[in-house]
Amino acid sequence: MTFQRARNEEQRGIRRRAILDTAAAMLSEMPVADLSLNELSRRVGLAKSNVLRYFESREAVLLVLLDDFLGTWLAALAQELEAGIDPHAALEERADLLARILSQSLAAQKVMCDLFGAQGGVLEHNVSVEVVKAHKRSSLAKVADMSELLRRHVPELGERAQFFCLLSLLSAGALAAYAPPPASLVAAYAEEPALGALHMEPCDALHSAFAATLLGLLPRK
Template identity: 35%
Template structure:
């Protein structure tokens, strides 16, 4: 989105420019995949020169890292609405999978956050990202332990780590680049079994939850020994 002013001088114009850059990154990330988006792409989509992008963000990675932090907060809020109180593991697994499937950009960003994004920014930027992300994890932990009182906070944090790591990996497998997609189509013997992202994530989340629940699903009065 091109802003109606050439050089942002007023505070509200500067805030709008930052917003435009973030929107451009989100749009391109969904369209091309995060890994393929360059600083030049961001600038073109936002309607500014790439040097202008660097007046607001220290690097391309900083833009996407902020999007990742915002996406963590968004997911935490969505999950709080999606998980009913005193829910059984199957309902929680479904809520985890469905809310992630509804956020493809977040799943893609999860892949790149630690691999590249955190490594392309300053210590200050990483600190801000970690604080925001840990707050989101704490919110998700509250949601999970309220819905499943027999699950400890440590188990909930492990579940969050496991589910998001699986989601990041499954998303890449379910959405291969064009070269791999063509190869799989031409030679099925080389292809990974095509996966449906949400159903498989739901099954794997349920398996993770099985380690925290009793054989009688949803019974909080007993624990695995």
């Protein structure tokens, strides 16, 4: 893919979208740490200096991509919760369904969770104050949307919904580093099964964590 020089806002928007789409495709092949600006530039068909006209750094690309993934995922989550939770069910049942649906949905978002896992230690470094401010504004708005979405199905969460949302996203990001396990770990478990006594699949671990957190946050009879 090669581009002529962008001469108007529409063309610049097309260039930005191409960079983001190429980065997203790369993350389906490799972890965040392996995505380099040089390879991104090569794949998108622009000189590295030209990519830096649209995004000030590799990390700036990934922060925008994280915002994009989060927005798309929230739209899908809304449909999953609407289809999976009976609004007339008892609180305990709705809370368990919320924990189950949310854990399954997040576990399926490997790239987004990888980005969340790298957010504090990598993505928010090597970027300007303005880029961080724009990212935080977008993130706060999306967490507010997520909080409202969860309250729609479990209104008993009240103001605690925001804390639960933050904890859910952070937990999913932290667990992303462990999935899938490296070949050496799989081999070790196969040779000595006792070593895997505490191993949990990400979806199961998230479900247990979310269910326990909801138990502590929701009002008791």
